[in-house]
Amino acid sequence: MISPVAASWRVVLYEGEGSHPLGADERFEATSALLERGYAVSNVRPGGRLPNLGHADLLVLGRFVGEKPPHVEDALGEVRLHFHQLDEGIIEAGAASVLALVEAEQNEQNVTPPGGWKPWFPVIDFDRCTNCMQCLSFCLFDVYGVSGDGKIQVQNQTNCKTDCPACSRVCPDVAILFPKYKAGPINGAEINSDDLRREAMKVDISSLLGGDIYALLRDRSEKAKSRFSKERDDERALKERMRCLKKLQEGLGDLEIPAEVISSLPSMDEIQAKAAEAKRKAEKALQQQEQSKHDV
Amino acid sequence: MANPCQLLYCHCAYAKVVPREVKQEVLKQLSESGVAFDAVADLCEMSARQDPALLQIAQQENVRIAACYPRAVKWLFAAAEAPIQEQTHRVLNMRTESAAEIVSRLLSTEEITSSNEDMAAVEETPIEETQVEEP
Structure with missing residues (x-):
């Protein structure tokens, strides 16, 4: 943070x-x-x-x-x-x-000048958040974490990839805002009945893909990189990445993941380690949540 | 012109989501109005930094904030551990309202109450208000 x-x-x-x-x-x-x-x-x-x-x-x-x-x-x-x-x-x-x-x-006075960073990061609407931890599991860049009392929180704002609102797209409760996003309800506009209907139709992304979303992302990226290294043709590489990205976007629904995010994904080992860590944190937080319900 | 409210204007300096003509017109009319006001470059950036100024603003009463969507502003303050409450803070949305509407509501002498449709949030304890003051 x-x-x-x-x-x-x-x-x-x-x-x-x-x-x-x-x-x-x-x-x-x-x-x-x-x-x-x-x-x-x-x-x-x-x-x-x-x-x-x-x-x-x-x-x-x-x-x-x-x-x-x-x-x-x-x-x-x-x-x-x-x-x-x-x-x-x-x-x-x-x-x-x-x-x-x-x-x-x-x-x-040797004072640090202001600015220098476009403040793009998720903001959680806790009137809507159910602490399901999907965002924690989804984000590969450690933007999210868990507070001492087991609640999801945004811990590393500057890790967030500028113009990528993907975590808000996968939130089942429309609880993640990006105030600098162009459209509602992600930008903080009030949520209307159409938004809620759309959310009700959301399904678990992992099951939709028949497996791990990160594996799919990584697979696309690795295949693309492999081809690029063989061909060493910048123009073709760019076209290929764009094609993969388009396919990926179609496969995942319109998550609006910027191309540079797709092309800079961590290695498979890192992704697996992050997924395991996120799972551990989420399970611990959810257990804590259950325990506090029992205590009440 | 006397105005008992604390007025805060956010310039949303690091993005182009607030129409430039609206924010410039609001700032221009505030400058012409003769009221005192505080202006910040970008509330999002302050929230990310957990700028202590947000807590100071949250602890004031009768504050009007010209910024963007009230839901976004509410949770930006909350993310900086400076929650605001609708009884004391009114948020005006420069993304959707006209400059004339914003200025009229900023300069209104009407008290902020919980029945106002706009919102904002917070602390009960008043703080020391003055750093630089005139006798």
């Missing part, structure tokens, strides 16, 4: 006492440019208060009357305040110069 980390710092566009207001366009352009670059921004207006969002550093920007606004202080003594005057030159140069100022301060 990613360690809990506060964003490096927050930018405050300060327009309270002791400062001149920004123009609406200047405020909008600066906020928009900073957000695009991954920064959090707070707009403070006259008489306003700034909620504590847990940032250790606040970069306070404004058209201050003096060097910095009077009476602006950290009430708890836990936050480092960095003040920067938005002088006429910066205002006239526009949002790009505000961004440059923030980035220069960031470099000076």
Whole structure:
């Protein structure tokens, strides 16, 4: 799991006492440019208060009357305040110069820049999840794990393959969301009766395939790789992979597994080890669940 | 303009699923409205990092969040161990609603109650609210 980390710092566009207001366009352009670059921004207006969002550093920007606004202080003594005057030159140069100022301060303070990863990962709707552990068994990339009290949880978000929503497709309870997915109900849209009807028709994928889904995936991948190594023909290899992928997609229903995921599957030994480990975890969690039912 | 609500705007910076014209218009109108507001680059990224800011937001009362589907936002906060509750947090969906609707509801002076159709979640204990404050 990613360690809990506060964003490096927050930018405050300060327009309270002791400062001149920004123009609406200047405020909008600066906020928009900073957000695009991954920064959090707070707009403070006259008489306003700034909620504590847990940032250790606040970069306070404004058209201050003096060097910095009077009476602006950290009430708890836990936050480092960095003040920067938005002088006429910066205002006239526009949002790009505000961004440059923030980035220069960031470099000076040796702060890690925000962003750098498209946050694609599953989110579990525990109003629907029945803790069946199918997702744990299905995912080959250790995204899922089991909590201390035997509940399924997403433990390694960054292991998830960008744009692959396959685990949500195999969830029998429509309980797995990908908020950045294009369509509902996977994107978090409310679930309608059609979605539920479709889920009711789902069957166990392993039995549908007459065996292990991973074995099938792996088999396709190995055959393709074997042919590629003999032929050493990039174009033909690409076509072959696309053909295999198409067949695979047809065989499994529309799981939308990206081609790069199929082509980067772990070795058969690794898959078997992962499947065994997932099975062990799932069985343990389900036993725990049964035990707690008996205890009640 | 006085607004007793805490307003949070999510820019969904790392994907193109929220219509650009909607999020830009919401941000523009918030900027023009004269109210104080907080804006974050991407709630998904914050949830994955379990950013402590989510817990701070969850512990506030009367919060309006302009983001995406309420079900997604609810479980993003929950995944970061910062559950929100519909009695205190209202989520407005920039993927399906117009900018005008979003802004109107963000700036509404109506109290958030459990009977509001939109939702959100959470903590009962109020926290220290102010880091930088004016007398």
